Amino acid sequence: MRPELVEFLLGMLNRDLLPMVPSRGSVGASGDLAPLAHLALPVIGRGRVRFEGVEMVTEEGLRRAGLEPVGLEPKEGLALINGTQAMSSLLALAVLEVRRLVKAADLIGALSTEALLGTDTPFHSRIHDLRPYPGQQASAANLWNLMQGSELLESHRLDDPRVQDPYSVRCMPQVHGAVRDVLTDVERRLATEMNAVTDNPLVFAEDDEILSGGNFHGEPIAMGADFLAIATAELGSISERRIDKLTDSAFSGLPPFLTEDPGLNSGFMIGQVTAAALVSENKTMSHPASVDSIPTSAEKEDHVSMGMWAALKLGQVVRNVDRILAIELLAAAQGIDLRRPLRSSPALERLHESIRTFVPKWEEDRELAPDLAVAETFVTDEIEPHISDLQ
16 A cells, blocks of 8 residues: 555544444455445545535545545555454444443442442452452452442441342452453454454565465454453443342332432432343343354355444443443432431542532432433543542
């Protein structure tokens, strides 16, 4: 590929001129042929683009951006479309989001533990040193540190009749940690892919040799996306169980559905129902795409990875878990309000104060959907200062 072609593509990026790429059409085998073809169309002045956020034909976008099509020379068309860049890009975006989610899950899970008057004992480092998965150790350390200095924690330490907390609280390090370890594995896989050559055929100019192979096959990325979808779905699944415990007065000792006037008020009942619906959806979306295959190209491409679909549905799982954690955050914050005048730890009180600047305490029923939308934005865009010091 000529340097001029690379410079053209960089010029598009620098001018916020982005090709419009359809999300469907790839089976992830001879690379992401269809999406990457749309990605490459502006090189020859075809297709559609989005310039500064506005969709238009490529010709108009190039004119506004001050660029001219550079055309294609031998091998450059194959180099642009024969690879795993589309599925890998979507997986990279999901990895960044899940790295935020695993920290957010620890933070919000700690707030729920406090609202439920749970103990910090299961998070003690001595327990996790005996089963030294790195993710488990990191999650346990986060949960332990987040709860130190809490009045709520000390209020029931000596006279609590309960023997143990439920798994959704007690086993957070084991579950959240397992997700972290999957994420680390997928990050390594992705780093290899993003620095690899996935074109075909491969030209070894120094040896005057051209070799045809199959580096374009998306199986490593497809499996990575499938596994990360399964792991991320578990963050949502265990979160929903904590929401259930918070809204169940028989377990939590809090008012039913976290409302001080139950009966006339439904409180967070539908919040838990919404979380349950999202968890169920994630179970379906976690069915692995990489176990499917459908022959294409006159049976020449007779085994495909479905890597693009694996990455697309992973994105949906990530969005659903954002919403589930947002529901848990609101429920836990309400539980903390109902435990007053006792206070949680300094770190968790800062979180509580922060979410309360966006969503006020529930005094009586109101529309839940607007609060959930705000809380979801908080989890995606505003939570970073609260997780920046977490492992």
